[in-house]
Amino acid sequence: MHISEGLMSAPVLAGGAALAVAGMAVGLKSLRSEDIPRASILSAVFFVASLIHVPIGPSSAHLVLNGLIGTIMGWAAFPIIFMGLLLQGLLFNFGGLTTLGLNTFNMAAPAVLFGVMLRPIVNSQQPWLPWVAGFLGGGLPVLASAILVAIALYLSGEQFKFVALQVIAGNLPVIIIESVVVMFCVKFLKKVCPEILDPGASNALEGVSA
Amino acid sequence: MSYSPKRSRPTDSPQPLLWSGSLVSGRKIRSRGWLRRLTFRLTAAFLGVLTGALVPGLAFGHSVYIFAWGQSDQICTDSYFSRKSPVRGGRVLMKTADGTLIESATTDEKGSVCFNRPKAEGNLLFVVEAGQGHQADFTFRAEDWPALTDDTVALSPPPAAATDLATADISSTEIASVQPTLDINTIRAVVRQELATQLGPINKQLVLQSEDQTPGLREIIGGLGWLAGVFGLAFWWSARRRRAKTP
Known part of the structure; x- marks a missing residue:
């Protein structure tokens, strides 16, 4: 999922970086002081999740968990994922500094999109709808990334054609695992700490500053 | 955890939570609470087990690495994601130092692929394309070739006389007469070549060990420390702004 250095042409890198900067601006603006602890913890989760490695086929895939971040934090996924990627690049050699912007956009944009879209379903009072929302919110962002x-x-x-198939096939197990993981996470959070998922408690989803 | 006001039957002494649902039955609301707690426990158990099951996997990273080492007339490469996970079916490109492509080949099951020694002098650049945007390179320095330039001469078919002696029935006296014909350079060349073959895998292991950058506990803890630091900074900043706003 992390694109290495030296593969991309300059315009693609620049475009990715510009989109990432825009996303970061909205994300940081939406981040209130109350959201900072959650954002940091999710950043740590994202940072470590990439080490959980799913050996499959010719390549190797690892957990991304951008769906979890988008479901919980909405727009703030941009700064959260940026911090995680920065440290992964510096300490683990995953991705790299020149591809940081592009990688941030690739992982954060789907997180925000599905996080915001599925928000009403996550907060529905129906007993089974949050399960569905968690499942979709976990897997779809990985697929989109x-x-x-x-x-x-x-x-x-x-x-x-070849690369697209390779990337998608390589991440299929990750998509399935993350769908299930986030499904249980959403159910768990709704049970233990529903305010984490409550739109009233977090306006990060609308992308407006407090 | 505390009792919710929904629980209608007043209790004088607080009952253990486990009891109230499972043992005292009869009311619908109670049995539902019991079910709810069960799903809660199952979910918690699932997340716990998942964490436990995945932690051993933490040792693996997913960066890609390539390493090349020279043999007498060919050069071999190994490509891998981590020590236990080779790049299968990846494309390896052999290039000159200035980036001109000489040859490319596909890795086998063990992640290795060998090329014939190119005619080009100087350093060689090996690039592995492992798909999905994974790529790594390795520079093979010209001086790392096993020293064979004069060996090839020395190892060329020995003079006819020597062959005859070797195939003949050799007695101890004859050996004494053979020895002077084996000149010191031939012996040196043979030993050198033998050593190169023997030491090749050891050299490879050494380089693998020094190159293996699979993130360890140190990097993980370090990264989490950084995140904690950034968290503190962000919190401090937001507190400062808030204080500036309030009169």
């Missing part, structure tokens, strides 16, 4: 990576590779000149 894989597609974005494939598009970025295509724009930089690699053969699209």
Whole structure:
């Protein structure tokens, strides 16, 4: 999922970075002081999740958990994922500094999109709807991120069909695992600490400053 | 955890939570609470087990690495994600130092692929494309070739006389007469080549060990420390802004 250094053409990198900066601006603006502890913890979760490795096929995939971050934090997913990626790049050699912007966009944008879209379902009072929302909110962002990576590779000149299939197939187990994990997380949070998922408690989702 | 006001039957002494649902039955609301607690416990158990099951996997990273080492007339490469996970079916490109492609090949099950020694002099650049945007390179320095330049001469078919002696029935006296014909350079060349073959895998192991950058506990703890620090900074900043706003 992390695009390494030296693969991408400059315009793709610059475009990704510009989109990431825009997302970061909205995300940081939406982040109130009450959200900072949650954001930091999720950043730590994201940072460590990439080490949980799913050996499959010719390549290796790892957990992303951007769905979890988007479901809980909405727009703040941008700064959260940026911090996690920055430290992964510096300490683990995952991705790299030149691809930081592009990688941030690829992982955070789907998180925000699905997080905001599924928010009403997560907070529904129906007993089973949050399960569905958690399941979709966990898996779909990973799938969308894989597609974005494939598009970025295509724009930089690699053969699209092959790489796209490879990226998506390589992440299929991750998509399934994360769907289930986030499904249980959402149910668990609704039970233990519903205010974490409550839109009233977090206006991060509307992208407006407090 | 405390009693919710929904629980209608007043209790003089607080009952253990476990009892109130499972043992005292009869009311619908109670049995529902029991079910709710069960799903809660199952969810918690699932998340706990998942964490426990995944932690051993923490040792693996997913960066990609490549390493090349020279043999007498060919150069071999190993590509891997981590020590236990080779790059299968990845494309390895052999390039000159200035980036001109010489040859490319696909890795086997063990992540290795060998090339014939190129005619080009100088350093070689090996690039592995492991798909999904994974890529790594390794520079093979020209001086790392096993010293064989004069060996090839020395190891060229020995003179006819020596062959005859070797195939003939050799007695101890004859050996004494053979020895002077084996000149010191030939012996040196043979030993050198033998050593190169023997030490090749050891060298490879050494480089693998020094190159293996699989993130360890130190990096993980360090990263979490950084995040804690950034958290503190952000919190301090927001508190400062808030204080500035309030008169």
